[in-house]
Amino acid sequence: MVIHYKCPNCGDDMVFDSESGMLSCHSCGRKDNIENFSEEYITTAFSDGEAKEYQCENCGAVLITDADTTATTCSFCGAGVVLADRLSGTLAPTKVIPFSISKEEAIQAFHAWCKKGLLTPKGFMSADRIKSITGMYVPFWFYDLNSDIKVQAVGTKVRHYSRGEYDYTETLYFEVFRDITLDYVKVPVDASEKMHDELMDRLEPYHYDQLKDFKTPYLAGYIAEKYNYDANELLPRAKAKVADYIESFIQSTMAGYTGVNYRKKEISTEKTQSFYVLLPVWMVSYDYQKAEHIFAMNGQTGKVVGKPPISAGKVAAWFGGIAGTSFIALKLIQFLLGGGIW
Structure with missing residues (x-):
């Protein structure tokens, strides 16, 4: 099913406006609150199953989409459309962080980032070779994790002192036991096979206090993907993301010792819950010396990641x-x- 959000004033298509957080009409300037938008002005066109062809309700053109696409724009009339049948049931996100940076702001932020490159070529720093900049919602799984940790170790405390003409070294040995429980909330792992995992990890952090209940109008005017991997498949990656934090916390409890020799370290990390979220990302394609460089920008904070030429x-x-x-x-x-x- 393809969904269009029609302007109650002029009948043109409306898209989500990152600045106001509302549905906006580019033709007459009308803005509507997503929560109160009347179903009277939502038009739908149905398609069978997971077909890659959809028909634009606005102009009748056939939309050729990837099977993973959940929101796109019509190449003929520019209308923002949402493929609702790919956002239902188990494919329906629980939460979404809407875009808070517009395309114009994203371009300005990318220009500023390029100019900070102290070791990049001057031609790259001018930031005048942007081929495309695309706003897309990337699927993530958020995990709440619990770690049960039991540690046995021998800790040593070493003291050096002098008496008369002699220098002494005193070493004391202690049996150390630790029984630790750690809880982690909203550990993000991207669920799209098209996105580079390291690139998506480096976009963190997002401000999770701005998570909203998912509603399809947030996707209007942007591209969105559905997840390729379910929560169980990505759980090992979530556990790996917190592994360094667990080790760091264990070490912090041993701060009073000169040295520590671990005899046993048992770490059991389990999922308490997981939920499906869409996060905003601007993907930037930059052409420099006949080579394409891909960068990603956090659509909420403006943070840019990628490997520029040196x-x-x-x-x-x-x-x-x-x-x-x-x-x-x-x-x-x-x-x-x-x-x-x-």
């Missing part, structure tokens, strides 16, 4: 500067110690 000349100059500074510092120390000057 200028070999700037890198050489940077290392040369470090070497030169080190040489000057060494000569200055030599002079102060009576070793003369260069």
Whole structure:
């Protein structure tokens, strides 16, 4: 089923406006609250199953979509449409963080980010080769996890002291036991096979206090994907994301010891609940020296991640500067110690 949100004033298609958080009509400027939008102005067109072809209710054009797409725009009339049959049942998200950065703001933020690249080529820093910038909702699973941790170790405390002409080292040994319970909430793991996992991880953090109950109008005017992996399939990744935090917490409880020798460390991490969420991402395609570079921007905070090209000349100059500074510092120390000057 394809859904269009029609403007009650002029009949044109409405899209979600990130600045106001409302449905907005580009033709007459009308804005409507998503919560109160009348079903009278929602039009639908039905399609069978998971077919890749949908018909635009606005102009009649056939929309060719990927089987994973849940929201898109008509290439012919530009209408924002939501494929509701791919957002129902087990495919229905529980929560969504709406876009709070518009396309124009995203472009400005990307320009500013490019100009900060101290080791990137000047041509890249101009940020004038953006091929495309696409707003899309990426599917994530959020996990609430509980870790039960039991530790047995031997801790040592070492003390050095002197008496008379003799220096002494005293080593005390302690049996250490730890029984720890840790809870983690809203651990995010992206569920789209198209998205690079490391890139999506680096977009964190999002402000989860702005999570809203999912409603399809939030997707109007954007591209959205449905998940490719269910919550059970991605649970190992969620556990791996908290593993370093668990180790860090265990170590923090051993801070009073000079050294620790672990005899037993049992860590059991289980899922208490999981829920399906859509998070906003601007995907930026940038053309530089006939090569395409892909960057991602957090659609809520404006944080940009990706690997920009590096200028070999700037890198050489940077290392040369470090070497030169080190040489000057060494000569200055030599002079102060009576070793003369260069």
